[in-house]
Amino acid sequence: MSERVALVTGSTQGIGEAIARRLAKDGYRVALHGRRPAAEAAVLLEALPGASYHAADLEQVESAGALIRDVLARHGRLDVLVNNAGAVARFAHTDLRAATAAVWRRMMDVNLIAPWMLVAEAEEALRASAQAGRPGCIVNIGSHAGARPKGSSIPYAVSKAALHHATRLLALTLGPDIRVNCVAPGLVDTAMSAGWEAAYELWNTRAPMRRPAKPQDVADLVAALCANDYVTGEIVIADGGLNLT
Ligand SMILES: NC(=O)c1ccc[n+]([C@@H]2O[C@H](COP(=O)([O-])OP(=O)(O)OC[C@H]3O[C@@H](n4cnc5c(N)ncnc54)[C@H](OP(=O)(O)O)[C@@H]3O)[C@@H](O)[C@H]2O)c1
Known part of the structure; x- marks a missing residue:
């Protein structure tokens, strides 16, 4: 029971799966x-020693409590x-009517309120982690679209x-027991971005790195933030330098 434990939400595929695999390699027991x-x-679960799997639809934001209790x-x-x-x-962006109230609610529920609820439910356990010797660690996966008027x-x-913004406010509020950082990827080659030809064209031709990120590129950055015991409140943009153009 002494190994550090990491919960990675949305880790059945894409960026989350790469983060889970990387943290397992770094010695964490991973809650998928x-x-x-x-x-x-099952295949991913069997590949990661000591891992567990927990199903919950985070569009139902109240499921956050049960998810954290399950992991604990x-x-x-x-x-x-x-x-x-x-x-x-x-x-x-010009199609204002496409942004219905239902769309707004789904985006805010899954991308903001569910992460918030998970942090609130996990606070006590993450503070206990600090008592065991190292600060607890939260990494939010944002987006370059949250840092620039794009997306x-x-x-x-x-x-x-x-x-x-919640990342920065929480870093102020939860330190020194818990660090809170955010990785903001540009285009990442996953199911979520499949078929978005214009974005692939942009990254392949304009970004200094001339390609979209692989999930592993994001996972390496998350692992570095987990390994560090000092950095907090940072939004690290991982867009291959596109924001410079
Ligand atoms: N791909 C990009 O270009 C890109 C760029 C910037 C930021 N991001 C961000 O990176 C994160 C991961 O994206 P990705 O590209 O890896 O996506 P993905 O391949 O579509 O994977 C999404 C993961 O999240 C889970 N998930 C989705 N909706 C959920 C819900 N309502 N409740 C619980 N789990 C849910 C999925 O689980 P199940 O399939 O089991 O439901 C899956 O494991 C997202 O926050 C995304 O906004 C992605």
Whole structure:
């Protein structure tokens, strides 16, 4: 029971899966999470020693409490929370009517309120982690769209901008027991970005790194923030330098 434990939300595929694999390699016991039934996460679960899987639909934001309780019941501690699960809506910024109240609510529920609820539910366990010797650690997965006026839609970008600001406010509030940082990726090659040809064209031609990120690129950055015991309140943009153009 002495190994550090990390909950990575939305870790059944894409960026979250890469983060889970990387943290497991770094010696964490990983609590995997997604909406799909456990049987569909079995291959990943078996690949990560000591890992567990917890299903919860975070669009139902009240499920955050049960998710944290489940993880604590299984592992007895929680040292790292990676708020990676996210929802996207993709439509032109000029199409104001496409941004219905339902779309706004889904973006805010999944991308801002659920991470907030998870932090609130995990606070006590993350503070206990500090008593055991190292500060607890929260890493939120934001987006370059939350840092610049860009992105797949205005509601998505606004929800991520709010998550970035919550990151800074929480870092102020929860230190020194708990550090809170955010990684804000640009385009990452996952199912979420599949078929978004214009974005791929942009990254392949304009970004200094001339490619979108691989999930592993984001996972390496998250792992570095978890390994550090001092940095807090940072929004680290990982967009291959596109924001410079
Ligand atoms: N891909 C990009 O270009 C990009 C760029 C910037 C930021 N991001 C952010 O990075 C994060 C991960 O994105 P990704 O590209 O890896 O996405 P992805 O491949 O679509 O994977 C999303 C993950 O989140 C889970 N998930 C989605 N909605 C959920 C919900 N309502 N409740 C619980 N789990 C849910 C999914 O689980 P199930 O499949 O089991 O439901 C899956 O594990 C998101 O926050 C996204 O906004 C992505």
